[in-house]
Amino acid sequence: MQVIGLTGGIASGKSTVSKLLKKMGAVVIDADIVSREIMVKGTEAYNRIVEYFGKEILKEDGEIDRKKLGNIVFADRKKLKKLNEITHPIIIERIKEKIEEERKKNQQKAIVLDAALLIEMKLYKMVDEVWLVVVDSKTQIKRVMERDKLSYKDAINRIKSQMPLDEKMKYADFIINNSKDFKAMEKQVTLFWERFAT
Numbered sequence: 396m397q398v399i400g401l402t403g404g405i406a407s408g409k410s411t412v413s414k415l416l417k418k419m420g421a422v423v424i425d426a427d428i429v430s431r432e433i434m435v436k437g438t439e440a441y442n443r444i445v446e447y448f449g450k451e452i453l454k455e456d457g458e459i460d461r462k463k464l465g466n467i468v469f470a471d472r473k474k475l476k477k478l479n480e481i482t483h484p485i486i487i488e489r490i491k492e493k494i495e496e497e498r499k500k501n502q503q504k505a506i507v508l509d510a511a512l513l514i515e516m517k518l519y520k521m522v523d524e525v526w527l528v529v530v531d532s533k534t535q536i537k538r539v540m541e542r543d544k545l546s547y548k549d550a551i552n553r554i555k556s557q558m559p560l561d562e563k564m565k566y567a568d569f570i571i572n573n574s575k576d577f578k579a580m581e582k583q584v585t586l587f588w589e590r591f592a593t
């Protein structure tokens with residue numbers, strides 16, 4: 396079974412595109428969900444994160460307060476680097492396993508790996524094609540601010556913590572422009588999917 400690596404900057408529309416691909420018959424592996432699963436209470440990642448960031452980042456139930464941790468790491472490059480060092484090797488291993496599990500089941504038309512950091516984490520090496528969702532900078536800032544209820548400055552900080560779009564473009568086999576409405580995006584995705592799945 397072929398694997399599509401779906402990537403793009405924060406709030407570019409990856410989840411929106413992957414929902415559509417799911418309807419069309421793909422199974423989706425979401426790297427953000429994997430990143431949540433590998434740091435629940437009691438895991439190796441959890442222990443190392445608490446050791447480095449302190450108990451202040453925990454909620455009352457002892458789980459990691461992701462909003463708090465996000466606010467810390469997206470404002471401090473060194474701390475983000477540390478969080479990445481702790482989590483990325485574990486996320487990569489878990490994604491590899493998930494791809495293998497889906498390959499064995501062989502129930503869907505394709506596997507979609509939805510990962511904002513597909514290039515940064517070198518996950519693109521595991522996929523057959525890279526699809527990049529792009530959005531113009533103004534629209535991206537607006538969507539981040541609205542969806543995540545962030546200030547302009549915080550939205551910019553998050554966008555800047557990722558690889559610049561022109562760098563990502565070098566790795567892309569196909570580019571989905573999501574600066575316009577849902578319909579315009581759907582049209583492009585349908586065309587790419589028809590070519591891919593037939």
Ligand SMILES: CC(C)(COP(=O)(O)OP(=O)(O)OC[C@H]1O[C@@H](n2cnc3c(N)ncnc32)[C@H](O)[C@@H]1O)[C@@H](O)C(=O)NCCC(=O)NCCS
Pocket residue numbers: 404405406426427430461462464465468475478479482483486510511512513553556557
């Ligand atoms: C910082 C954390 C706690 C914030 O959690 P939160 O639930 O608020 O956000 P969520 O995980 O859903 O991520 C939302 C978006 O933020 C961006 N983002 C997440 N992690 C990173 C990172 N390490 N570097 C740059 N951007 C990131 C992505 O665009 C992602 O889609 C969380 O993102 C995290 O643990 N990140 C480290 C693991 C990681 O790199 N995950 C992304 C795998 S592709």
Ligand SMILES: Nc1ncnc2c1ncn2[C@@H]1O[C@H](COP(=O)(O)OP(=O)(O)OP(=O)(O)O)[C@@H](O)[C@H]1O
Pocket residue numbers: 403404405406407408409410411412427511538542573574575576577578580
């Ligand atoms: N074409 C569009 N027109 C208007 N709003 C859109 C469009 N595509 C996506 N959005 C909205 O923009 C926001 C970001 O989209 P989405 O959550 O799919 O991005 P993402 O790339 O998965 O984000 P992240 O990297 O944070 O996981 C959402 O609120 C979504 O509803």
